[in-house]
Amino acid sequence: MTFELPNLMPMLPEMALLAMTCFILIFDLFIQDENRSVTFVLAQIAVFVTAGCIVGTSGPSVSLFGDMFTRDAMADVLKLMICLSVEIMFIYSSTYLKLRGLFKGEYFVLTLFAMMGMMILVSAGHFLTLYLGLELMALSFYAMIALDRDNARATEAAMKYFVLGALASGLLLYGMSMLYGVTGSLDIARVALAIDSGQVAIGAPLVFGLVFVVAGLAFKIGAVPFHMWIPDVYEGAPTPIALFIGTAPKFAAFAFFMRLLIGGLHGLVGDWQQMLVVMSVLSIVVGNVTAIAQTNFKRMLAYSTISHMGFVLLGILSGNVAGYSSAMYYMAVYVIMSLGAFGMVLLLSRAGFESDMLDDFKGLNQRSPWYAFMLLLVMFAMAGVPPTVGFYAKFAVLQAALQAGYVWLTVLAVLFSVVGAFYYLRIVKLMYFDEPQQLAPIAPRMDVRLIMSLNGLAMLVLGLMPQSLMSLCTYSIMHSF
Amino acid sequence: MTFETGVFYFFSTILLLSAIAVITIRNPVQAALFLVLSFFTASAIWMLLEAEFLAITLVLVYVGAVMVLFLFVVMMLDINLVRLREGFWRYLPLGGLIALLLVIEMALVLGARNFGLSHFALPGGHGAGYSNTAALGMQLYTTYVYPFEVAAVILLVAIVAAIALTMRRRKGTKYQNPSSQISVQRASRVRLVKMESEKPSVAADVKG
Numbered sequence: 303m304t305f306e307l308p309n310l311m312p313m314l315p316e317m318a319l320l321a322m323t324c325f326i327l328i329f330d331l332f333i334q335d336e337n338r339s340v341t342f343v344l345a346q347i348a349v350f351v352t353a354g355c356i357v358g359t360s361g362p363s364v365s366l367f368g369d370m371f372t373r374d375a376m377a378d379v380l381k382l383m384i385c386l387s388v389e390i391m392f393i394y395s396s397t398y399l400k401l402r403g404l405f406k407g408e409y410f411v412l413t414l415f416a417m418m419g420m421m422i423l424v425s426a427g428h429f430l431t432l433y434l435g436l437e438l439m440a441l442s443f444y445a446m447i448a449l450d451r452d453n454a455r456a457t458e459a460a461m462k463y464f465v466l467g468a469l470a471s472g473l474l475l476y477g478m479s480m481l482y483g484v485t486g487s488l489d490i491a492r493v494a495l496a497i498d499s500g501q502v503a504i505g506a507p508l509v510f511g512l513v514f515v516v517a518g519l520a521f522k523i524g525a526v527p528f529h530m531w532i533p534d535v536y537e538g539a540p541t542p543i544a545l546f547i548g549t550a551p552k553f554a555a556f557a558f559f560m561r562l563l564i565g566g567l568h569g570l571v572g573d574w575q576q577m578l579v580v581m582s583v584l585s586i587v588v589g590n591v592t593a594i595a596q597t598n599f600k601r602m603l604a605y606s607t608i609s610h611m612g613f614v615l616l617g618i619l620s621g622n623v624a625g626y627s628s629a630m631y632y633m634a635v636y637v638i639m640s641l642g643a644f645g646m647v648l649l650l651s652r653a654g655f656e657s658d659m660l661d662d663f664k665g666l667n668q669r670s671p672w673y674a675f676m677l678l679l680v681m682f683a684m685a686g687v688p689p690t691v692g693f694y695a696k697f698a699v700l701q702a703a704l705q706a707g708y709v710w711l712t713v714l715a716v717l718f719s720v721v722g723a724f725y726y727l728r729i730v731k732l733m734y735f736d737e738p739q740q741l742a743p744i745a746p747r748m749d750v751r752l753i754m755s756l757n758g759l760a761m762l763v764l765g766l767m768p769q770s771l772m773s774l775c776t777y778s779i780m781h782s783f
Numbered sequence: 784m785t786f787e788t789g790v791f792y793f794f795s796t797i798l799l800l801s802a803i804a805v806i807t808i809r810n811p812v813q814a815a816l817f818l819v820l821s822f823f824t825a826s827a828i829w830m831l832l833e834a835e836f837l838a839i840t841l842v843l844v845y846v847g848a849v850m851v852l853f854l855f856v857v858m859m860l861d862i863n864l865v866r867l868r869e870g871f872w873r874y875l876p877l878g879g880l881i882a883l884l885l886v887i888e889m890a891l892v893l894g895a896r897n898f899g900l901s902h903f904a905l906p907g908g909h910g911a912g913y914s915n916t917a918a919l920g921m922q923l924y925t926t927y928v929y930p931f932e933v934a935a936v937i938l939l940v941a942i943v944a945a946i947a948l949t950m951r952r953r954k955g956t957k958y959q960n961p962s963s964q965i966s967v968q969r970a971s972r973v974r975l976v977k978m979e980s981e982k983p984s985v986a987a988d989v990k991g
Contacts, residue, residue, distance in 0.1 A: 367926065412947070415940045430930045435933065437937055438940060445948060448948055
């Protein structure tokens with residue numbers, strides 16, 4: 303047997319990230335607690351260098367090691383978005399972590415490892431690497447949630463996530479093993495070839511495997527009825543970790559859907575479309591209705607996430623390029639909105655005060671008109687009010703679903719986003735028309751101030767000029783599938 | 784029925800019975816021992832499939848390391864079994880129904896109708912000199928080197944996570960500092976005191 307080592311240049315971002323993470327892991331041991339900011343700066347440098355490597359080595363689509371590592375336009379764009387959201391998370395979270403004694407080297411190292419898992423997942427063209435990337439990401443998350451060991455709720459959330467995550471991985475693996483049994487390959491491109499060429503009859507075993515795979519995927523993005531873990535994890539985890547889990551991994555999950563369902567199992571589109579329709583409807587309905595009853599802001603955001611994932615599924619199930627790119631666009635917009643909302647919780651928290659109840663937002667306008675305005679923009683975007691970016695994202699997804707012929711689904715989604723507008727606008731009402739209960743001054747650091755302002759204004763700017771981000775998404779989907 | 788089929792049925796029967804015993808038996812130590820038995824029989828079945836390396840690894844890793852560790856945990860921890868069984872009967876109807884549905888589905892799909900010899904050719908056996916381990920190693924370090932490395936990173940994360948979650952530096956714990964131990968000077972440990980030699984006392988004289 304002859305084996306030739308391929309040109310590893312396309313893998314440079316992952317390799318650079320791994321090298322820097324291992325360096326930080328060792329270097330951090332020699333740093334005193336009061337100098338922990340050095341680790342913080344190094345971790346940020348690692349993210350920037352990774353992003354630089356992605357831009358520097360971008361080129362035409364290539365596959366290494368068979369198809370195990372695939373580098374295409376979608377992978378590059380999603381990886382850059384992951385880097386950006388991790389960097390913003392670092393900036394938002396540092397003060398919160400310092401005040402709670404969580405500002406430790408492990409936090410940064412595990413974050414970078416999770417980021418690496420996402421990048422491996424985004425670039426995977428093989429069941430094996432898909433699964434390994436997923437596990438690398440999930441394992442880091444389990445540990446990060448439990449990092450605040452003495453907090454009973456965080457430990458409980460970590461335990462729940464761990465058990466349910468293991469179950470979902472089991473479902474996914476079982477489905478994959480079934481697909482392997484039928485098609486005889488773990489390589490996604492070859493699975494697609496076997497199905498499309500009619501070499502394998504589309505029968506019960508294939509659909510059986512598909513059901514398990516879709517269930518595992520749905521668990522990972524938290525679509526109803528596999529959503530139970532999301533509210534508990536968001537509420538129980540320390541806010542920066544909840545922010546992390548609510549943002550960057552969604553890109554990885556999107557890539558997972560695209561690689562597996564569109565890249566590999568497009569021949570079974572009729573079968574998975576039905577499943578996604580059911581999950582999408584349930585997510586939009588359950589997410590929006592349950593969110594109304596919440597009094598905890600983080601829990602409310604969790605249910606809002608579930609409903610947003612319903613919209614993303616709506617784009618994916620349309621089954622055409624416009625649908626996929628609108629789903630990718632929705633995911634990007636969702637992540638920016640989530641960063642803003644969780645970032646605001648972090649910004650308003652202080653030592654011994656989490657600021658995660660709805661009542662904590664009362665009278666924010668009197669305390670700080672600017673941040674109240676920023677949160678207003680984020681909430682308007684989540685509700686889908688024009689001219690914010692949330693409106694355009696919903697519009698694009700619904701248009702794709704309409705073109706695919708799902709009229710009733712579109713009508714239902716619109717109706718329930720009106721229901722959803724209630725709890726987003728309730729935040730606005732609390733901020734502008736109620737008397738403040740908290741009177742502590744809001745004085746975040748300079749970088750947090752800057753990023754939060756940019757984050758809020760992005761809602762408006764991207765909403766007024768949606769074409770640039772949308773064309774990026776369309777370009778990356780067109781050049782990848 | 785060939786000899787091999789007979790052996791297969793023999794081991795499969797033991798495997799299934801011991802697996803059922805693992806989840807039904809009340810004593811956790813016995814359950815763990817039944818799990819060991821099921822690992823052994825599973826490895827025997829792998830041996831029949833000519834997957835010697837996997838069979839040996841299963842015994843070495845799972846029986847030799849994981850289960851021994853598990854037995855230790857079971858013996859060390861005082862697990863309240865009554866609390867663990869709480870709600871068993873409440874969840875049984877729904878859980879049982881789902882399990883039954885799954886079993887029926889699997890029976891319908893996974894039979895010889897879909898996965899029989901008419902669909903897949905019988906894999907040919909290898910000669911006596913064939914080394915399973917060498918072939919696996921060849922694959923692992925060439926074609927599958929990328930996932931192999933990723934798996935290594937996962938193990939690294941597991942180590943980092945385990946240490947981050949369990950290591951506590953308690954205040955006031957006594958521990959040795961090897962570096963100060965080896966750099967110790969004689970002067971700081973032994974104090975030589977000069978003193979005059981004394982005459983034996985009277986009482987010692989009397990005794991002698």
